[in-house]
Amino acid sequence: MSKSWRPATQLVHGGTTRSQHGETAEAIFLTQGFVYDTSAAAEARFKGETDGFIYARYGSPTNDMFEKRMCMLEGAEDARATASGMAAVSAAILCQLKAGDHIVAARALFGSCRWVVETLAPKYGIECTLVDGRYLQNWEKAIRKNTKVFFLESPTNPTLEVIDIAGVATLANQIGAKVVVDNVFATPLFQKPLELGAHVVVYSATKHIDGQGRCLGGVVLSDKAWIDEHLHDYFRHTGPAMSPFNAWTLLKGIETLPLRVKQQTENASRIADLLAGESKVARVIYPGRKDHPQADIIARQMTGGSTLVCFELKGGKEAAFALQDALEIVRISNNLGDAKSLITHPATTTHKNLTDEARAELGISAGTVRFSAGIEDGDDLLEDFARALAKVAG
Ligand SMILES: *Cc1c(COP(=O)(O)O)cnc(C)c1O
Numbered sequence: 205m206s207k208s209w210r211p212a213t214q215l216v217h218g219g220t221t222r223s224q225h226g227e228t229a230e231a232i233f234l235t236q237g238f239v240y241d242t243s244a245a246a247e248a249r250f251k252g253e254t255d256g257f258i259y260a261r262y263g264s265p266t267n268d269m270f271e272k273r274m275c276m277l278e279g280a281e282d283a284r285a286t287a288s289g290m291a292a293v294s295a296a297i298l299c300q301l302k303a304g305d306h307i308v309a310a311r312a313l314f315g316s317c318r319w320v321v322e323t324l325a326p327k328y329g330i331e332c333t334l335v336d337g338r339y340l341q342n343w344e345k346a347i348r349k350n351t352k353v354f355f356l357e358s359p360t361n362p363t364l365e366v367i368d369i370a371g372v373a374t375l376a377n378q379i380g381a382k383v384v385v386d387n388v389f390a391t392p393l394f395q396k397p398l399e400l401g402a403h404v405v406v407y408s409a410t411k412h413i414d415g416q417g418r419c420l421g422g423v424v425l426s427d428k429a430w431i432d433e434h435l436h437d438y439f440r441h442t443g444p445a446m447s448p449f450n451a452w453t454l455l456k457g458i459e460t461l462p463l464r465v466k467q468q469t470e471n472a473s474r475i476a477d478l479l480a481g482e483s484k485v486a487r488v489i490y491p492g493r494k495d496h497p498q499a500d501i502i503a504r505q506m507t508g509g510s511t512l513v514c515f516e517l518k519g520g521k522e523a524a525f526a527l528q529d530a531l532e533i534v535r536i537s538n539n540l541g542d543a544k545s546l547i548t549h550p551a552t553t554t555h556k557n558l559t560d561e562a563r564a565e566l567g568i569s570a571g572t573v574r575f576s577a578g579i580e581d582g583d584d585l586l587e588d589f590a591r592a593l594a595k596v597a598g
Contacts, residue, residue, distance in 0.1 A: 289408020310337025
């Protein structure tokens with residue numbers, strides 16, 4: 205396995221191990237356990253003197269291939285595949301904290317991520333401060349003596365704000381805290397948090413990594429020392445392990461990740477440009493456009509735009525519903541990163557549980573709409589949007 209392979213090559217060949225049959229595609233090892241030739245072999249395996257698997261909750265061959273392939277892509281030393289993105293996020297945060305510790309997190313978080321730090325962690329005596337993560341001074345001001353973890357997503361959901369990851373990592377290193385980045389929206393192709401100084405990266409593999417709407421999955425990646433010290437035992441004994449069947453689905457999914465993300469980004473960028481020239485649209489936020497409010501940070505830390513577009517219709521909820529209902533190819537769904545183009549109205553779906561005030565803080569209004577570009581022909585998507593926009597009252 206060559207570390208110098210470029211992503212498209214890594215994602216087809218990385219981590220593959222073949223059985224005695226020499227199968228072309230990765231094999232699915234749907235087994236709970238493993239057998240040993242002798243008692244002494246079992247003893248040696250349990251002592252860690254020989255390599256090999258012990259029990260599927262700890263690790264198994266198909267999952268191992270998925271973890272190694274993700275490590276290669278991310279430039280990480282080690283990884284653990286989890287049953288869902290939220291299993292990855294909650295494990296990455298909770299495994300390294302104890303009562304009395306403090307988290308600083310950006311307030312613009314995926315709903316369940318926000319629940320983990322804002323509601324669950326305090327039940328165990330872990331305090332959390334939520335900040336407007338766009339400004340580094342807010343992170344600095346929130347630091348306490350017991351701050352151990354900084355947690356963020358960038359770009360954020362749904363308003364595609366970005367956070368200066370290298371800047372947050374510098375602050376964290378000054379106090380010995382760890383930066384955990386949920387990198388779902390950027391995808392591993394457009395942003396490398398570990399290279400920017402973050403310590404731990406998490407993904408919901410449910411999104412672009414599967415990319416075809418089939419299964420849930422997640423992954424936590426970091427250096428070996430952090431995984432050994434914090435995640436290894438937590439993962440083994442709390443049991444968030446990914447199903448080997450899903451690991452196999454995701455292994456096949458990531459083979460085509462670069463092709464899909466390229467097409468999705470091109471489609472997203474064309475739709476963003478169309479919307480920006482439309483009088484019924486108040487504003488368009490797209491990380492690939494020069495008019496993104498934080499274009500300077502994007503130029504420093506991302507190598508591509510986004511597969512998502514956020515925009516605000518002047519006509520509020522009524523206009524947003526009219527547009528969504530008039531689209532024929534683009535389907536209404538709160539999911540994202542799929543081969544199919546999807547659209548959602550955050551105020552009434554993904555962000556309905558927030559107070560009006562919290563939604564306003566995040567820039568989510570009644571007219572805010574989030575579009576996740578699929579891999580369809582871009583001309584068809586443009587025609588679908590043009591036709592649907594014509595039906596929205598001006
Ligand atoms: C979807 C998502 C998650 C949760 O992932 P699941 O696989 O649904 O558990 C976490 N963070 C972000 C940014 C997401 O988009």
